Amino acid sequence: MLPCLILAGGLGTRLRSVLGETQPKALASINGQPFLVWILRWLERQGVTEVVLSLGHGRGEIVEWLSQQSLGLSVTVIAEEEPLGTGGAIVHALKTCGAARMIVLNGDTITDLSLRGFIEFFDATGTDLAIAATSVPDASRYGTLNFDANSRRLIAFEEKRPEQQPGFINAGIYAIDATRLLGFDLPERFSFEADFLRPQVASLDIRVFPEIEEFIDIGIPSDYARAQHVVPLMLEQSANET
Template identity: 30%
Template sequence: MENERNVDAVVLVGGQGTRLRPLTLSAPKPMLPTAGVPFLEHLLSRIREAGITHVVLGTSYRAETFSDHFGDGSAFGLEIEYVVEEAPLGTGGAIRNVFDRLRADDVMIFNGDILSGVDLGELLATHRDNAADVTLHLVKVADPRAFGCVPTDADGRVEAFLEKTANPPTDQINAGCYVFRREVIEGVAADTVVSVERETFPGLLSAGAKVMGHVDSSYWLDLGTPLAFVQGSADLVRGIAPTAALSAPVGESLVMDGATVADDARIIGGTTIGAGAQVGAGALVDGSIVFGRARIGDGARITRSVIGTGAVVGARAVITDAVIGDDAIIGADNELISGVRVWPGVSIPDGGVRFSAPS
């Protein structure tokens, strides 16, 4: 990346990940195992590949888990610093909260739960070539109604920030990655709750600041829901989403060291089987994440689901679009489907829950 030494990276990882509960009861969302490693490793690998080496993590919820895992960053080819947000400050406040750790003229800011294929070098080039105050990564989506829209003019300059609407005027949405001039961050009110989307960006437009959009159609996924989380992990395993942190060649599955899989079990769809996990005879695990030490019984069928650390899924159980918490026990012949979430440590007896009549 051009002038990489004059770019800092800030990753916002302070959220509680409530939409992913119960998975996030024990770990922050960016630290959940995703294609074999904490999700944040995938993002940091792309930051390092782009030539950025100084990273500031804005933490809050279970802040110690980040520093315990990443330390000073040297094992990852980075220099990592940590700033703990003692009280929620919003996205803009969280960015301002790390200002004292910034060194570079330009600062690339990432939401810590976005999986993206944007070319970071091109994003920075857009920012610098236009001498912008702020540049936003904007991604085109098929259905923008679920998002706020960001229209740009013919030169790529941002015209407005629009709330969700039934008839969006553009298919461009805020993709959660920005480049700021450091002076702009200094101008955000300190120690105050500030929304970058609702206050900072509209305020910059009103003040005549130059806010540019970098528009592309690269891979992009918000990992905020269980279905998106398992899809993102599967896309990383299959090589659909970019990363430099995968521990094995891309393929239909990733089986971590110490896991055991029966010869006739089928592990497909980008599934990850965590370290020390066991998959029994005749089982099918499709497009799912099985955390470490979990046990999948003979003939069980797991589809687009997350099985927590140490959880047990009994023989012939069917788990579809579901989340099974850490150390939960799902007895044989249960059917858990359509968004069911089982909290950690809960035990469901054999045949205790079914969505169809037993055969």
């Protein structure tokens, strides 16, 4: 199983009305336990043994919490001394830990993705980068992925549209070949999708793995409220499947 990088350095501004000004999203309570607990349980049940946490806002509080936990996997913390954006955080983590390939996921989302199936897809296609995707009935909040149905090769990132329409969206989970990514001349701070993936669609072999059925992002209050019952049910289901 590949090591997993969790991007949890964001400010969580959209949740401040619920969490307050200082609490990091990773420690937001879901059914009485920090959201990070649920992510780590999910990863452990899928056979992940090595996790890298990229932390910025609230790092001290999260590190203190980690020191009090008995975890079934190895967790390494990498600090963002200042916000680097998703792209900058990924590059910083890859350079720091030296992994040749990694799974990258956002610290405010959880899905029913089979990581083993995702990695097998990544290996079988020999692609530069794979994106896990999910189909939603209303993609207006996200924008969509346009990809070839047979090869699963990404054709374009479609912009958000005001009208409600179904589509496949980027679930924020990537399988990355570090050697390929670090071969680009990249800035210190940048958005991984907007500043790197979108301009490089033609030059990179990017494949889409559209196998996620359940997806939840706790980044806004309404979805955070929904997560209180959805996330425990997802973990219960994954436990029954292992």
